[in-house]
Amino acid sequence: MSEIILDIKKISVIFNKMFFGRSQTIKAIDNVSLQIFNSETFGIVGESGSGKSTLGNAMIGLQTLSSGEIFYKEIALPLSGTKDWMRLRRQLQIIFQDPFTSLNPRRTIGQSLAEPIITHNLCSKNDVTSKVLSLLDQVGLNSNMAERYPNAFSGGQLQRICIARALAVQPQLIICDEITSALDVSTQAQIISLLKDLKLNQDLSLVFISHDLGLVRNIADRILVMYLGRIVEIGSSDIIFSDPKHPYTQALINAAPIPEPSREAARIKTPLFGEIPDPQNPPSGCFFRTRCNQVHDRCLIETPALKQVKKNQFVSCHHTEVH
Ligand SMILES: Nc1ncnc2c1ncn2[C@@H]1O[C@H](COP(=O)(O)OP(=O)(O)OP(=O)(O)O)[C@@H](O)[C@H]1O
C-alpha cells in the first residue's frame, strides 16, 4: 500500500457573498473525504461549477475550509502555522490554466525559475544557473530561452515553464488545474506526455483537474467525479471507464469519444439532459436526481452515501444499492 500524502476528512467549503444587496450562500464542497497517495496521478472531473478548483485549492491550503480537515503527511493544513512551514509549503504546488498571468512579464524566464530555488535555498549560489538550465531541459525547452521574457513564448511553452517552476522546488504534490484547457490538441498531448515522463523519474503525486475525460483517462491512475460539490464516484481509472456505475459518470463518459471501436460499440449510452441546478438552491436528496434517468422516490428525500461497489470503486447512488 502506498503512503498517504493527503488525507482529506469530511471537508466542506461554503461561500457567502452579497449580490444586489442579498446574501447568497453556495456550498462549493459538501462533506468530501478522500486520500491522495504517493506517486499517483489523481484525476478530478465534473462540469463547470462542480467544485474542482475549490477542492484543488483546498488540497494545498489555499482555500479556507468551512468544516473538516486536511492533513499533509499527518500535518494539518494550512501549513503556515507549523514550525517547518517554508520547507513543507514548497512540497505542495499548483499550476493554473492561464500561464500568461502566472508569470511575471518583467522577469526573464531564467529569473522566474531561479527565484524559488534561491528563496528555498535549494542549491548553492554558483549552481543556480545550471539548475535553471537543467529545469528547462527537463520540460523540453532550449537553454537559450532563459534570457527571454514571457511575451516571447507560445501558450504551450509558457505552460512548460510553469511546470518547470513548480518542479524547481522539488515538490511532493502538484495540482494541475485545467493546465491544458487553453492549448490546442497536439500541444495538450505533448504536455500530458511530459507530465507522464516527469512522474516516471521522480517521487511525485499529481492531481489533474480537467473537463476533458479523454485527457484524464490518458494520465490518471484514479479518478474522482464531482457534481455540485459532492463525490458521485471515485475509483481506479480503468474501472471507472470500463464499468461506470453512477448515471452521471456514465453520461460524462458517453459524451466523450472512445478511440477504440469495440469499446465504443459496447458502452452504455446514457445521454445527459438538462442543466446543472443552481448551486444556491440544490435539489433535495440526491443532487443529480433532476437529470437522472434512473430516479426513484428515495432519491428525492435521501442523500446517497458513498458506498464501495468493487475493490477500487466507490459510488454515491441509491440505484446501485437497489440492484
Ligand atoms: N470565491 C468565490 N466566491 C463565491 N463563490 C465561489 C468562489 N469560488 C467558487 N465559487 C462557487 O463555487 C462553486 C464551485 O466553483 P469551482 O470554481 O470550484 O468549480 P469548478 O468545478 O472548478 O468549475 P470550472 O470547471 O468552471 O473551473 C461554483 O458555484 C462557484 O460559483
Ligand SMILES: [Mg+2]
Ligand atoms: Mg475550475
